[in-house]
Amino acid sequence: MKGKRKRAVTAEFHTVKRIDNSRLVRNIEPAKMRNLWRTVAMGSLVAAFFMLYIFQHFRCIDLSFQLEDLKGQQTKAAALNSELKLEIAGLRDPMRIDVIARRRLGLTEPLPTNVQDYEAPDGAEEAAVHYVRPNRVP
Amino acid sequence: MQQDRVHVRLLIIAGVAFLWMGAVFGRLTYLQLYRHSEYLSRALRQQQRTFEITPERGAIYDRNGQPLAMSIPVDSAFAVPSEIVDENLAARLLSGVINKPQQEIEARLESSRSFAWIARKLPPEKADAINKLNLKGVYLQKENQRFYPKHDLAAHVLGFVDVDEKGLIGIERELDSQIRGKSERIVVMADAKQRWFDGGEAQRERGANVVLTLDEKIQYTAERELAAAIAKTHASAGTVIVMNPNTGDILALANWPKFNPNKAGDAPSENWMNRAVSAIYEPGSTFKLITLAAALDQGITRPDEVFDCENGSVVIFGHRIHDHKPYGLLNVAGILANSSDVGAIKIALRLGSPKFYDYIRAFGFGSKTGVELPYESRGQLAHVEDWEPIAIGSISMGQEVGVTPIQLVSAVSAIANGGLLYKPRVISELRRGDKALPAEGLLAEQEPKRVIHPETAATLRRLMEGVILHGTGPLAHLDGWTSAGKTGTAQKIDPTTGRYSRTQYIASFTGFAPINNPAVTILVSLDSPVGLHEGGEVAAPVFKRIAEQVLAYLDVPRDVPLNPKLIETAYMKRASEDASALEDSSAVDFSSQPDAPPTASQMTNVAGREKPASMKPVLTVAVDQGGDIEVPDFSGKTMRDVADIVLRLGLEPVLVGSNLATEQSPAAGAKVRRGAKITVQFGTPLEKKSKTRPGIRN
Numbered sequence: 001m002k003g004k005r006k007r008a009v010t011a012e013f014h015t016v017k018r019i020d021n022s023r024l025v026r027n028i029e030p031a032k033m034r035n036l037w038r039t040v041a042m043g044s045l046v047a048a049f050f051m052l053y054i055f056q057h058f059r060c061i062d063l064s065f066q067l068e069d070l071k072g073q074q075t076k077a078a079a080l081n082s083e084l085k086l087e088i089a090g091l092r093d094p095m096r097i098d099v100i101a102r103r104r105l106g107l108t109e110p111l112p113t114n115v116q117d118y119e120a121p122d123g124a125e126e127a128a129v130h131y132v133r134p135n136r137v138p
Numbered sequence: 139m140q141q142d143r144v145h146v147r148l149l150i151i152a153g154v155a156f157l158w159m160g161a162v163f164g165r166l167t168y169l170q171l172y173r174h175s176e177y178l179s180r181a182l183r184q185q186q187r188t189f190e191i192t193p194e195r196g197a198i199y200d201r202n203g204q205p206l207a208m209s210i211p212v213d214s215a216f217a218v219p220s221e222i223v224d225e226n227l228a229a230r231l232l233s234g235v236i237n238k239p240q241q242e243i244e245a246r247l248e249s250s251r252s253f254a255w256i257a258r259k260l261p262p263e264k265a266d267a268i269n270k271l272n273l274k275g276v277y278l279q280k281e282n283q284r285f286y287p288k289h290d291l292a293a294h295v296l297g298f299v300d301v302d303e304k305g306l307i308g309i310e311r312e313l314d315s316q317i318r319g320k321s322e323r324i325v326v327m328a329d330a331k332q333r334w335f336d337g338g339e340a341q342r343e344r345g346a347n348v349v350l351t352l353d354e355k356i357q358y359t360a361e362r363e364l365a366a367a368i369a370k371t372h373a374s375a376g377t378v379i380v381m382n383p384n385t386g387d388i389l390a391l392a393n394w395p396k397f398n399p400n401k402a403g404d405a406p407s408e409n410w411m412n413r414a415v416s417a418i419y420e421p422g423s424t425f426k427l428i429t430l431a432a433a434l435d436q437g438i439t440r441p442d443e444v445f446d447c448e449n450g451s452v453v454i455f456g457h458r459i460h461d462h463k464p465y466g467l468l469n470v471a472g473i474l475a476n477s478s479d480v481g482a483i484k485i486a487l488r489l490g491s492p493k494f495y496d497y498i499r500a501f502g503f504g505s506k507t508g509v510e511l512p513y514e515s516r517g518q519l520a521h522v523e524d525w526e527p528i529a530i531g532s533i534s535m536g537q538e539v540g541v542t543p544i545q546l547v548s549a550v551s552a553i554a555n556g557g558l559l560y561k562p563r564v565i566s567e568l569r570r571g572d573k574a575l576p577a578e579g580l581l582a583e584q585e586p587k588r589v590i591h592p593e594t595a596a597t598l599r600r601l602m603e604g605v606i607l608h609g610t611g612p613l614a615h616l617d618g619w620t621s622a623g624k625t626g627t628a629q630k631i632d633p634t635t636g637r638y639s640r641t642q643y644i645a646s647f648t649g650f651a652p653i654n655n656p657a658v659t660i661l662v663s664l665d666s667p668v669g670l671h672e673g674g675e676v677a678a679p680v681f682k683r684i685a686e687q688v689l690a691y692l693d694v695p696r697d698v699p700l701n702p703k704l705i706e707t708a709y710m711k712r713a714s715e716d717a718s719a720l721e722d723s724s725a726v727d728f729s730s731q732p733d734a735p736p737t738a739s740q741m742t743n744v745a746g747r748e749k750p751a752s753m754k755p756v757l758t759v760a761v762d763q764g765g766d767i768e769v770p771d772f773s774g775k776t777m778r779d780v781a782d783i784v785l786r787l788g789l790e791p792v793l794v795g796s797n798l799a800t801e802q803s804p805a806a807g808a809k810v811r812r813g814a815k816i817t818v819q820f821g822t823p824l825e826k827k828s829k830t831r832p833g834i835r836n
Binding site: 061064075078079082083085086089090092093094095098105106107108110111112113114115 | 194204205208209210211280285287288289291327329354355358362617618686690700702769794801803804805808809810819
């Protein structure tokens with residue numbers, strides 16, 4: 001029963017409608033502008049804080065690495081210092097000095113008669129200080 | 139209609155978003171509430187490292203600030219087994235570096251998932267080798283290792299530590315809590331590449347440094363002379379103590395046998411015993427000093443009172459006691475000088491047991507002296523109520539009483555200083571940085587205790603001088619200083635028979651010098667010398683040698699003129715004896731420092747702190763290697779001949795005295811370089827005639 005119905009052809013007219021918007025004036029509301037700038041400023045501030053946080057976080061990590069490096073160097077220097085002190089102590093071993101003195105240098109103990117007591121004149125001790133090496137152990 | 143469709147689509151999107159958010163939220167809730175601890179621990183395991191930082195153990199110095207023990211950081215290798223991918227491979231690689239069996243390392247890795255030591259306190263080259271392996275899960279950690287740079291010097295006083303730096307004997311044990319400091323844990327964050335950052339600062343309390351009263355040079359002198367005496371007498375053990383009688387400060391404390399605390403495990407544990415404070419022995423005749431001190435202090439006798447020594451034997455309470463030599467009439471001075479047992483017994487009997495016991499206790503016998511060394515013995519002294527009747531006789535001559543060397547030297551110091559008994563001490567002070575810590579507890583100063591009157595002490599000093607001048611101890615006579623002392627020869631108990639041995643003795647000598655203002659008290663004790671065994675024969679010469687060197691070192695003014703002839707006689711054999719004293723050290727190669735890690739100067743060579751390619755020992759000190767000119771023997775030559783020879787060899791003569799050459803330095807045969815000074819002493823050569831040894835008895 002359904003028949004093919006032909007749709008009626010309708011004519012289309014193109015009409016140019018000229019609209020004059022020249023009379024429209026953009027109304028700038030100061031309050032809204034203030035809000036806008038405030039928002040932008042706040043946003044920038046938040047962004048700046050965020051960036052600062054990120055920067056300081058990574059800077060902190062970077063400095064931590066540098067600090068650990070420096071600590072490592074300090075530890076190495078302290079260890080070297082300790083090793084040098086140990087070496088000096090070993091070199092000052094009385095037995096070692098005795099063996100070198102007697103065996104290699106052929107030194108012997110002086111006879112008591114070879115040792116002369118003397119009375120130091122006034123000021124001799126002070127003067128002697130200038131001739132004693134500063135690092136000399138008493 | 140159109141709007142409804144839009145709403146439906148929005149609802150679908152919102153629903154999906156809501157479901158997605160719900161799923162995320164649900165997952166988050168699940169992770170945060172139910173799996174929180176698990177993931178947290180996993181994260182911490184990945185990001186954090188916790189270390190226990192043990193502060194550096196305090197150093198030990200002698201009285202002049204010379205280090206005797208110190209710690210330096212070294213690397214130890216550990217593993218986190220859960221991080222190791224192939225344990226077998228890791229164990230094989232590590233085994234090649236640290237020279238341990240692969241199975242042992244594997245067992246260690248399997249023992250724990252979180253932490254396992256691979257090797258502790260590694261030499262630098264091995265630590266570097268492990269580092270270069272770059273194994274995942276294997277790390278290095280710094281630990282402190284104890285070193286004793288003077289090797290076996292004062293080993294019994296210092297003691298040693300175990301691998302965890304815990305003191306086992308000596309000062310290391312006695313002051314462990316103060317020297318050790320407090321350890322602390324720190325947490326270090328690590329990034330994905332296992333680089334450390336954000337390491338916490340541990341508030342480490344460094345261990346206190348200990349300053350001893352010992353003087354390393356006096357200590358060395360005592361040890362060298364003791365070693366020489368041991369070599370000469372073949373004694374099984376020996377002890378030397380040098381004390382300042384005016385303060386109780388111990389300047390040297392030497393024992394034989396000794397050990398190297400850097401390698402304490404290599405020596406038998408008997409060698410670790412500090413005989414000076416732990417060994418109990420019967421003092422023999424040296425104890426007659428206490429008998430006489432008590433009698434003189436009580437005024438029951440005088441130095442010139444004469445006793446009948448009954449030709450060498452006396453019967454008391456049914457026991458016959460023989461003197462070592464028959465004496466007739468002897469005054470008190472003679473009894474001490476000749477060490478008459480009969481005389482001492484008669485004096486003690488007059489004194490009575492209770493008074494005698496009180497004096498023995500007052501001199502510190504039967505109780506610990508309080509010296510800051512572990513395992514001190516209180517000796518053996520029965521209470522007077524438990525004494526057998528014969529005991530007073532035995533104790534008066536140094537039997538039936540057990541003393542330690544430190545007790546005896548303290549008692550003799552009391553006689554030397556005028557009657558005050560000081561607590562002997564080896565610790566001068568504890569320091570942290572530049573600050574001296576307050577002396578508390580064991581280190582607290584104690585007032586000396588008066589045990590005899592000053593007049594009694596002065597009398598006794600004079601009597602003790604007689605022992606050296608005309609008694610049993612002439613070999614303790616000093617060149618240049620007055621001295622006083624007492625010999626002792628105690629029979630040891632034979633453990634098989636339980637009776638006094640006729641072959642095993644403890645020979646001792648204890649004395650001080652100079653007499654009027656004593657600077658040092660010295661005790662020498664030799665256990666079981668072979669051959670000559672009497673105190674006056676074997677211990678007195680050791681006293682002499684030590685006292686002369688120590689008094690010269692301490693710049694104590696001489697109080698008697700020198701007799702050059704006597705000195706020349708005495709020093710004729712000195713050079714050869716010195717050589718024998720150092721025989722033990724002949725094997726020591728100081729250039730290689732076998733106990734220490736590679737020296738820092740080796741590690742920091744000019745080429746930018748690079749290690750030397752080979753670890754061969756190198757000389758660590760620039761010393762004169764000597765020259766190629768052999769010093770001739772000048773003995774008996776005239777001054778002109780000596781000068782001609784010396785100048786011809788290109789050496790510089792230093793000629794002292796006149797007549798014929800008697801002494802020279804360097805010795806004949808020594809190698810010197812051109813221009814070296816040769817000192818030659820001239821005088822009258824000694825006649826070679828047979829000399830009779832003076833009668834020496836205990």
